[in-house]
Amino acid sequence: MTFRDAVREGIRDAMRKDARVFLMGEDVGHYGGCFAVSKGLLAEFGPGRIRDTPLMESAFVGAGIGAALGGMKPIVEIMTCNFSLLALDQIMNTAATLLHMSGGQFNVPLVIRMATGGGKQLAAQHSHSLEGWYAHIPGIKVLTPATLEDGYGMLTSALNDPDPVLIFENQTLYNMEGEALVNPGAVDIAKARVRREGKDVSIFTYGASLNKSLDAAATLEKEGISVEVVDLRVLRPLDDATIMASVAKTHRVLIVDEGWRSGGISAEISARIMEQAFYELDKPVTRVCSAEVPMPYAKHLETAALPQVESIIAAIKQLVPDHG
Amino acid sequence: MAKNIRMNAPLPDHDRARQLLHTMVLIRRFEEKCVELYSASKIRGFMHLYIGEEAVATGVIEQLQPDDAIVATYREHGQALAKGMSAGSIMAEMYGKVEGCARGRGGSMHLFDAKTRFCGGNAIVGGGLPLAVGLALADKMQNRKRVTVCFFGEGAVAEGEFHESMNLAALWQLPVLFLCENNLYAMGTALRLTESVTDIAKKGAAYNVESAAVDGMDLLAVSEAAAKAVAHVRECRPYLLECRTYRFRAHSMFDAELYRSKDEVTEWKKRDPITLFFEAMKAASVLSDADFEAVEKEVAKEVDDAVAFAEAGTWEPVSDLTRFVYSEGQRP
Numbered sequence: 001m002t003f004r005d006a007v008r009e010g011i012r013d014a015m016r017k018d019a020r021v022f023l024m025g026e027d028v029g030h031y032g033g034c035f036a037v038s039k040g041l042l043a044e045f046g047p048g049r050i051r052d053t054p055l056m057e058s059a060f061v062g063a064g065i066g067a068a069l070g071g072m073k074p075i076v077e078i079m080t081c082n083f084s085l086l087a088l089d090q091i092m093n094t095a096a097t098l099l100h101m102s103g104g105q106f107n108v109p110l111v112i113r114m115a116t117g118g119g120k121q122l123a124a125q126h127s128h129s130l131e132g133w134y135a136h137i138p139g140i141k142v143l144t145p146a147t148l149e150d151g152y153g154m155l156t157s158a159l160n161d162p163d164p165v166l167i168f169e170n171q172t173l174y175n176m177e178g179e180a181l182v183n184p185g186a187v188d189i190a191k192a193r194v195r196r197e198g199k200d201v202s203i204f205t206y207g208a209s210l211n212k213s214l215d216a217a218a219t220l221e222k223e224g225i226s227v228e229v230v231d232l233r234v235l236r237p238l239d240d241a242t243i244m245a246s247v248a249k250t251h252r253v254l255i256v257d258e259g260w261r262s263g264g265i266s267a268e269i270s271a272r273i274m275e276q277a278f279y280e281l282d283k284p285v286t287r288v289c290s291a292e293v294p295m296p297y298a299k300h301l302e303t304a305a306l307p308q309v310e311s312i313i314a315a316i317k318q319l320v321p322d323h324g
Numbered sequence: 325m326a327k328n329i330r331m332n333a334p335l336p337d338h339d340r341a342r343q344l345l346h347t348m349v350l351i352r353r354f355e356e357k358c359v360e361l362y363s364a365s366k367i368r369g370f371m372h373l374y375i376g377e378e379a380v381a382t383g384v385i386e387q388l389q390p391d392d393a394i395v396a397t398y399r400e401h402g403q404a405l406a407k408g409m410s411a412g413s414i415m416a417e418m419y420g421k422v423e424g425c426a427r428g429r430g431g432s433m434h435l436f437d438a439k440t441r442f443c444g445g446n447a448i449v450g451g452g453l454p455l456a457v458g459l460a461l462a463d464k465m466q467n468r469k470r471v472t473v474c475f476f477g478e479g480a481v482a483e484g485e486f487h488e489s490m491n492l493a494a495l496w497q498l499p500v501l502f503l504c505e506n507n508l509y510a511m512g513t514a515l516r517l518t519e520s521v522t523d524i525a526k527k528g529a530a531y532n533v534e535s536a537a538v539d540g541m542d543l544l545a546v547s548e549a550a551a552k553a554v555a556h557v558r559e560c561r562p563y564l565l566e567c568r569t570y571r572f573r574a575h576s577m578f579d580a581e582l583y584r585s586k587d588e589v590t591e592w593k594k595r596d597p598i599t600l601f602f603e604a605m606k607a608a609s610v611l612s613d614a615d616f617e618a619v620e621k622e623v624a625k626e627v628d629d630a631v632a633f634a635e636a637g638t639w640e641p642v643s644d645l646t647r648f649v650y651s652e653g654q655r656p
């Protein structure tokens with residue numbers, strides 16, 4: 001089973017259980033989804049519930065907001081987060097504000113899924129990671145699944161949430177293989193999770209960088225460095241408690257983020273560590289982020305621009321120079 | 325100036341005529357009071373007046389059922405009052421009091437009321453159109469025969485959302501009434517300076533959306549056109565109704581009105597929708613001067629009561645600032 005299958009099963013099960021759930025977006029129906037996530041769903045549920053939309057990000061996201069207000073549970077798919085900028089007004093000025101601005105009267109139970117991230121040589125208009133940006137906005141929740149369990153479960157939980165939830169699916173994860181899910185269900189969408197225990201240094205990461213971090217940790221273990229890897233899972237709200245507990249345990253921190261460094265989620269996490277756990281630190285917080293360039297097409301340049309196992313290992317060795 | 329394209333609507337009976345007059349006068353006097361209160365710094369922020377355009381909201385909303393929804397703009401006092409929201413809750417909102425219809429979080433531009441399905445004043449030009457389409461989609465998917473009316477100015481027609489929403493509503497045959505209040509100016513920019521085709525109703529044809537234009541100063545003409553439009557929408561088909569109107573006041577409280585002449589405004593004021601309606605009703609012996617006086621009296625009391633309610637209101641405790649960023653137990 002792949003990550004793609006897990007997300008698809010999440011959608012399918014939700015639609016079987018609840019007639020209010022429907023999927024809409026560009027090419028979700030007849031094409032089968034830009035990343036083939038919704039393949040086969042049109043045949044099962046028909047065009048009334050698997051709705052191909054015209055190319056109008058603002059209108060179909062806005063229509064999702066309206067449908068949510070009208071008692072439906074829409075899943076809106078935006079092909080990639082790059083195109084979500086055409087709907088940013090609807091997401092930020094409407095979905096995120098309505099409940100507060102209406103004094104608690106109009107909540108928006110909307111789920112928006114979009115692909116994010118680079119690594120497939122799609123260049124500067126199809127490869128960016130904007131989840132950290134979206135995490136800036138109060139009123140929405142930002143989820144970044146990195147496992148099959150979360151691919152399925154986060155969608156389920158998002159649909160049970162009364163407020164707008166954005167799910168960022170890293171495009172390089174869709175083909176990721178994993179054990180078939182047994183009795184999958186909702187997962188918590190509030191907590192980070194320690195994916196690997198360690199004692200010398202903590203990596204805080206999410207999405208496609210999780211596997212790179214785990215690979216780096218496995219390599220480093222052979223060299224005698226014990227790395228704890230924390231999967232943030234949820235970028236808004238951030239799970240401060242799990243982050244600070246890990247800092248208190250290892251006293252050294254590396255943040256790995258596929259987004260840009262300046263003003264990004266890595267900066268936010270670092271600031272929170274300063275505010276809440278400064279005296280736990282043995283070393284300054286370190287970051288591995290994407291290079292501050294529009295994502296290039298050429299493979300070697302793209303590879304150089306993204307966090308990689310090698311750059312993570314190098315950063316850890318800087319943090320833990322006295323190992324062995 | 326809009327041509328008089330009055331459709332010889334049938335005469336209303338006394339009760340209906342009085343009710344319509346009441347709504348228009350309420351909007352007018354309520355907003356005149358708002359201006360006073362703005363000068364007295366009781367109301368702050370952006371405030372956009374509807375004075376001159378009362379016939380539009382009054383005529384359109386008369387044709388709606390209580391569970392039909394409205395999506396409006398920042399110029400929405402009139403629609404809110406016509407939909408039956410209490411003047412007190414609106415005034416308290418403008419005061420920023422917790423008794424306001426949005427707990428004082430929205431102010432003049434963001435009136436909300438779930439009970440009357442008033443889904444907000446949206447202050448992003450064009451921002452409400454997709455939302456209205458979605459409300460209509462939810463009704464269609466759940467087989468409800470409700471209508472969603474989306475009010476917007478002619479300025480919004482230039483935004484992509486107008487075109488996207490018209491297309492989607494037509495493509496999916498959704499029960500939404502696109503209600504364009506063409507008052508000829510978007511802030512200070514005249515329609516002729518922004519649109520290659522200034523005949524807005526014509527734009528419906530591009531999307532196969534049935535459309536019409538009506539003299540927005542003529543209450544009965546608006547009402548009749550709206551009746552037709554709403555009946556059409558109730559059959560699950562979108563409709564575009566352009567109401568040609570004029571705002572007598574500045575765009576907002578910060579506007580020197582450099583872009584139009586005093587003469588133009590004076591000309592339009594000769595077609596004041598309240599006067600036009602009342603004079604016609606009087607000539608037809610449907611309403612009398614005594615009716616007008618009685619309406620004025622009732623309205624004066626309503627407005628006074630609204631102000632008293634707002635004055636007596638309280639401030640939301642600062643400790644509640646972060647409430648409703650996320651839901652407190654609303655079920656999805």
Ligand SMILES: Cc1ncc(C[n+]2csc(CCOP(=O)(O)OP(=O)(O)O)c2C)c(N)n1
Binds near residue numbers: 477480
């Ligand atoms: C997206 C956006 N752009 C610009 C503005 C600033 N603005 C507020 S009202 C307005 C004019 C809109 O005119 P129109 O749609 O005709 O409505 P009217 O104010 O005449 O009722 C503008 C430009 C805004 N609020 N939103």
